[in-house]
Amino acid sequence: MPRTNPNIIITGTPAVGKTSHCDVLATNTGLKHLCINQIVKDRGCHECWDEEHKSWIVDEDKLLDSLEDELPQGGYIIDWHACDLFPKSWIDLIVVLRTDSTKLYDRLKARNYPEQKLQENLDSEIMEVLLDEARESYDEEIVIELRSDEAGDVEGNVGRIETWIKNWKEDLVVEAA
Numbered sequence: 001m002p003r004t005n006p007n008i009i010i011t012g013t014p015a016v017g018k019t020s021h022c023d024v025l026a027t028n029t030g031l032k033h034l035c036i037n038q039i040v041k042d043r044g045c046h047e048c049w050d051e052e053h054k055s056w057i058v059d060e061d062k063l064l065d066s067l068e069d070e071l072p073q074g075g076y077i078i079d080w081h082a083c084d085l086f087p088k089s090w091i092d093l094i095v096v097l098r099t100d101s102t103k104l105y106d107r108l109k110a111r112n113y114p115e116q117k118l119q120e121n122l123d124s125e126i127m128e129v130l131l132d133e134a135r136e137s138y139d140e141e142i143v144i145e146l147r148s149d150e151a152g153d154v155e156g157n158v159g160r161i162e163t164w165i166k167n168w169k170e171d172l173v174v175e176a177a
């Protein structure tokens with residue numbers, strides 16, 4: 001059964017603005033916001049607690065198993081800092097959010113991140129790690145890079161994604177005709 005609603009990944013370095021974008025996009029479109037961090041916790045899809053990084057080590061096989069009945073049906077916005085584990089056949093669009101490193105520093109600092117974790121995340125943003133991961137894992141034409149520097153960027157970006165969704169649905173109708 002082809003999907004009648006797309007699956008969209010919103011990814012990027014921690015604190016780039018993924019959840020802020022997903023919240024607005026879900027409200028505007030009715031697509032379901034899947035916060036993977038929450039799912040990992042709620043469904044126990046983790047191997048162990050990483051004390052150094054104060055985060056769970058995710059069991060990716062368990063996570064995919066727990067999503068395989070819902071995700072392929074379509075209509076989900078996937079909110080996570082990684083994207084390369086999802087099968088290509090499940091995903092229609094990958095949005096990689098990017099931000100200026102000084103702005104990212106301020107956002108991470110406001111969260112009281114330990115210095116080492118903060119620096120690792122800044123390096124990751126500067127080295128475009130998530131963008132490379134997205135481009136290596138999916139067809140280039142479904143990977144888009146959007147700026148998330150100012151509060152006003154959220155609305156502009158969400159508007160662009162809504163236009164993309166509208167076009168995706170129109171293409172479905174044309175293909176079916």
Ligand SMILES: Nc1ncnc2c1ncn2[C@@H]1O[C@H](COP(=O)(O)OP(=O)(O)OP(=O)(O)O)[C@@H](O)[C@H]1O
Binds near residue numbers: 015016019148150153
């Ligand atoms: N475009 C933006 N301009 C200014 N501030 C922003 C922008 N996007 C997000 N923020 C702020 O940055 C902080 C982090 O945002 P958010 O929680 O959406 O990031 P995230 O990518 O979901 O982080 P995590 O990976 O930890 O879940 C919040 O305080 C939010 O208000």
Ligand SMILES: [Mg+2]
Binds near residue numbers: 018019020079
């Ligand atoms: Mg978030």
